[in-house]
Amino acid sequence: MQLIAETYDVLHRGLGLSNDELHDVFSEWNTGDLRSYLIEITTAIFAERDPESGGAVLDLILDEAAQKGTGKWTSQNALDVGAPIPTINAAVESRIISALKTERVTAGRVLHGPSPRYDGPRQRLIDAARDALHASKITSYAQGLGLLRLASHEYGYEMRPGVIAKIWRAGCIIRARFLNRIAEAYAEDPGLVALVVAPYFRDAVAGAQESWRRVVAVSATSGIPTPAFSSSLAYYDGLRAPRLPAALVQGQRDFFGAHTYKRVDQPGVFHTLWSGDRSEIETTPSSH
Amino acid sequence: MQLIAETYDVLHRGLGLSNDELHDVFSEWNTGDLRSYLIEITTAIFAERDPESGGAVLDLILDEAAQKGTGKWTSQNALDVGAPIPTINAAVESRIISALKTERVTAGRVLHGPSPRYDGPRQRLIDAARDALHASKITSYAQGLGLLRLASHEYGYEMRPGVIAKIWRAGCIIRARFLNRIAEAYAEDPGLVALVVAPYFRDAVAGAQESWRRVVAVSATSGIPTPAFSSSLAYYDGLRAPRLPAALVQGQRDFFGAHTYKRVDQPGVFHTLWSGDRSEIETTPSSH
Numbered sequence: 353m354q355l356i357a358e359t360y361d362v363l364h365r366g367l368g369l370s371n372d373e374l375h376d377v378f379s380e381w382n383t384g385d386l387r388s389y390l391i392e393i394t395t396a397i398f399a400e401r402d403p404e405s406g407g408a409v410l411d412l413i414l415d416e417a418a419q420k421g422t423g424k425w426t427s428q429n430a431l432d433v434g435a436p437i438p439t440i441n442a443a444v445e446s447r448i449i450s451a452l453k454t455e456r457v458t459a460g461r462v463l464h465g466p467s468p469r470y471d472g473p474r475q476r477l478i479d480a481a482r483d484a485l486h487a488s489k490i491t492s493y494a495q496g497l498g499l500l501r502l503a504s505h506e507y508g509y510e511m512r513p514g515v516i517a518k519i520w521r522a523g524c525i526i527r528a529r530f531l532n533r534i535a536e537a538y539a540e541d542p543g544l545v546a547l548v549v550a551p552y553f554r555d556a557v558a559g560a561q562e563s564w565r566r567v568v569a570v571s572a573t574s575g576i577p578t579p580a581f582s583s584s585l586a587y588y589d590g591l592r593a594p595r596l597p598a599a600l601v602q603g604q605r606d607f608f609g610a611h612t613y614k615r616v617d618q619p620g621v622f623h624t625l626w627s628g629d630r631s632e633i634e635t636t637p638s639s640h
Numbered sequence: 641m642q643l644i645a646e647t648y649d650v651l652h653r654g655l656g657l658s659n660d661e662l663h664d665v666f667s668e669w670n671t672g673d674l675r676s677y678l679i680e681i682t683t684a685i686f687a688e689r690d691p692e693s694g695g696a697v698l699d700l701i702l703d704e705a706a707q708k709g710t711g712k713w714t715s716q717n718a719l720d721v722g723a724p725i726p727t728i729n730a731a732v733e734s735r736i737i738s739a740l741k742t743e744r745v746t747a748g749r750v751l752h753g754p755s756p757r758y759d760g761p762r763q764r765l766i767d768a769a770r771d772a773l774h775a776s777k778i779t780s781y782a783q784g785l786g787l788l789r790l791a792s793h794e795y796g797y798e799m800r801p802g803v804i805a806k807i808w809r810a811g812c813i814i815r816a817r818f819l820n821r822i823a824e825a826y827a828e829d830p831g832l833v834a835l836v837v838a839p840y841f842r843d844a845v846a847g848a849q850e851s852w853r854r855v856v857a858v859s860a861t862s863g864i865p866t867p868a869f870s871s872s873l874a875y876y877d878g879l880r881a882p883r884l885p886a887a888l889v890q891g892q893r894d895f896f897g898a899h900t901y902k903r904v905d906q907p908g909v910f911h912t913l914w915s916g917d918r919s920e921i922e923t924t925p926s927s928h
Contacts, residue, residue, distance in 0.1 A: 353892050357885035364885075390892065396914060397891045409912055410891055414902040417886035418893070424719045431712045436736045438867060441729050442874075448724045449878045450886035455786075455833045456879055462837055463880035464846045466853075498743075525896050545743045549750055558752045565754075569857035572873055577881060579726060579874035585860055586730075586867035590737045591744055592751035593865060597645035597652075598705035598738035603685045603698055604641050604678065605706070608813050614702040624697055626684060 354443035354580045355492065356394055359485045361576050362567060365468040367477055371408040374398045381482055385556070386489075388528030417447040426499070433506045435499035436590075438583035439492040446579055465575040477570065483563035488584035490557055493534065494547035495587060514538030546591065557588065642731035642868045643780065644682055647773045649864050650855060653756040655765055659696040662686045669770055673844070674777070676816030705735040714787070721794045723787035724878075726871035727780040734867055753863040765858065771851035776872035778845055781822065782835035783875065802826030834879065845876065 363369045363377065375398035382391045400409040423444040430437045449456070470477060497513050504511040517534035520526055537550035547553055557564075568585050571578040590596065605611040607626045615622055620634050651657045651665065663686035670679045688697040711732040718725045737744070758765060785801050792799040805822035808814055825838035835841055845852075856873050859866040878884065893899040895914045900923055903910055911923045 353889050356892070357888045360888050361885040389896075393892060393895045393914070394888065397888065397895060400891075400912065400914065410887060412903050412905060413887040413890050414904050415884040415887040415890075416902065417884075417889040418899065420899075428716045428719055431716055431732065431736075434736055434739070436733050436740070438730065438733045441733065442726065442871070444719065445724050445726045445729065446878065446884075447886065447889070448719075448722055449875065450884045450889075451722070452724070456881070456884075458833045459837055459879040460882055462842055463876070464842075465849065465877060465880055545746045549747055554750055554752075561753065565860045565863075568860040568870070572853045572856040572860070572870065575853075575877050575880075577874040577877035577884075579871060579878070582856070582860065582870035582874060583730070583867060586865040586870060587737070588751070589753060589863050589865035590734065590867070591747040592753055592863075593744070594748055596703040596705075596734075596738045596744075596865075597649040598735065599698060599701040599703040600645045600648050600682065600685065601641050601705040601735070601738075602701050602703075604644075604681060607681045607685060608677075611706065611708075614704065615700050616702050617700060624688065626681070626688065 353390060354446050355439070355485055355488050355584075356390060357446075358571075358576075358578045358581050359481050360394075362481050362571060362578065363478065366470040366570070366574055366576055367474055368469065369478075371398045371410060377478060381485075384482075385486055385530065386482065386528075388530075389525055390528075415450055416453055417450045419444070419447050423447070429503065430499050433499065433502045435495070435502045436587065437495040437499050438587050439488065439495055439580050442579040442583040446577075466573065468574045468576050470570060470574055472570075477567075480563035480566050480570075483560035484567035484581055487557045487560035487564040487588075488581050490530075490553050491548060491584040491588050492580075494553070497534070497547050512538070512542070513544070514542070548588065548591065561588075641678060642734050643727070643773055643776050643872075644678060645734075646859075646864075646866045646869055647769050648682075650769050650859060650866065651766065654758040654858070654862055654864055655762055656757065657766075659686045659698060665766055669773075672770075673774055673818065674770065674816075676818075677813055678816075703738055704741055705738045707732070707735050711735070717791065718787050721787065721790045723783070723790045724875065725783040725787050726875050727776065727783055727868050730867040730871040734865075754861065756862045756864050758858060758862055760858075765855075768851035768854050768858075771848035772855035772869055775845045775848040775852040775876075776869050777818075778841050779836060779872040779876050780868075782841070785822070785835050800826070800830070801832075802830070836876065836879065849876075 363374060375395055378391055378395040378398060382395055397410055402409050402412055427441050427444050500511055500513060500516060503509065514535045517531045521531040533552050534547065537547065537552060538544060544550055548557055564585060568578060568582045602613040606613050606623055610623055612621045612623045622634055648662065651662060663683055666679055666683040666686060670683055685698055690697050690700055715729050715732050788799055788801060788804060791797065802823045805819045809819040821840050822835065825835065825840060826832060832838055836845055852873060856866060856870050890901040894901050894911055898911055900909045900911045908922050
């Protein structure tokens with residue numbers, strides 16, 4: 353839902369698409385890879401008119417999103433089981449920010465930023481937004497299924513991701529064409545370490561990623577917040593990075609708190625006497 | 641720490657700066673607005689040599705960050721009190737991703753992406769990274785102080801942000817030159833709704849934001865994960881947005897779950913009969 357909302361923001365504030373134009377764009381998307389219940393109802397929302405004013409109902413809705421608490425619970429639980437779900441977190445955070453209306457009105461009066469209007473080729477950004485939505489959606493499902501895998505292990509649930517995809521497909525708000533692909537991916541490789549690694553999804557993201565990166569870059573430059581798009585991309589790039597700068601964080605932790613670190617070239621746990629004679633000592637694992 | 645790590649990644653993998661060059665860049669930064677304990681120890685880490693090989697200790701540290709749990713606790717608590725802290729969440733998530741080494745090695749073998757190497761003007765990106773770090777740091781402190789404000793209200797702590805800044809200044813790993821500015825900002829306006837709104841910080845971010853946006857855009861394009869930079873920017877742009885796409889999320893929630901919405905033009909709580917005759921009815925607040 354947050355990914356669709358960010359797509360709407362990019363196309364509406366960035367490109368100036370009207371509700372009627374958005375209706376047409378989303379109608380077309382609903383015939384392709386993005387086909388899903390949420391795209392379908394979003395298409396209908398763009399078309400909905402207020403009987404009194406004749407204007408779009410969407411334009412009359414206050415921009416404060418509420419929540420029942422399932423998103424919050426998911427984010428908190430993912431932290432307990434050590435599963436990275438940055439896209440889902442970004443969606444929960446976006447609702448929280450939207451609800452801080454007083455702060456937002458005060459901040460909006462004094463904070464500067466660029467004009468959200470995008471001057472590049474129109475159809476190219478529309479197509480890029482579709483690809484960004486598709487790639488982000490895949491990474492978001494990859495995160496959700498990763499959480500279920502770790503939670504299943506932690507709590508002994510013995511869940512099977514392929515079966516879960518079929519249950520979702522049978523009836524819930526995320527029922528989507530591509531859930532069949534998820535079921536197929538796990539049928540082929542029940543031990544899949546991450547959904548994005550499965551050939552179909554790997555190729556889908558590879559094909560979409562240039563557009564995906566362009567949408568994140570354009571949004572950052574134009575001042576349109578796209579936290580779920582950018583968190584999805586950072587997750588993908590974090591997963592495929594040959595070496596993360598987490599090594600520096602471990603260095604910092606060892607420097608100020610003697611929290612120790614592991615080495616790339618030998619087993620064991622080490623601590624450098626950074627502020628002493630700066631030699632390295634092997635140590636037993638820290639209890640901190 | 642995560643913001644500094646992302647800065648390192650952009651300058652090291654993106655620009656190809658060596659540890660010696662990074663040491664010089666950070667030494668210089670530590671004489672300006674960024675002056676802090678963490679920049680100081682990071683500068684020292686870049687210079688630290690392994691006595692045996694003579695290579696940089698940093699390059700021998702495994703890129704798996706550990707945690708004691710305070711970050712996790714902060715993220716979980718912020719969700720309880722409804723405070724948005726996306727930058728802090730991104731830092732916690734980055735440690736979690738770094739620790740999933742098996743998944744990362746498997747994913748790294750099959751996932752495609754661009755070369756991280758940046759071909760633009762070198763000094764310009766170094767300066768932009770400094771500004772991005774400064775602006776992101778300000779937004780990150782704004783989020784942390786926002787969390788303390790809401791938690792103080794929720795739990796009756798009666799905390800004073802200016803005093804907290806002075807306590808941090810007196811001795812903890814975040815002791816930094818700009819904590820004095822935070823104390824001054826709250827002395828001037830004890831009811832400050834967000835730190836970024838205070839004149840000094842508002843101007844600092846306004847001056848840094850073009851660089852900040854460029855670093856986020858370049859990272860997205862080059863495939864270098866910068867979740868804390870991009871989350872900070874999305875927080876800033878979310879706070880100043882005249883209207884968030886949260887309105888669409890409310891429309892979706894009302895469509896599939898009759899969760900109701902508020903209107904921009906009149907008080908009350910409303911529900912549209914989206915799939916019925918599609919008229920709107922006023923309703924009492926939903927218990928969901």
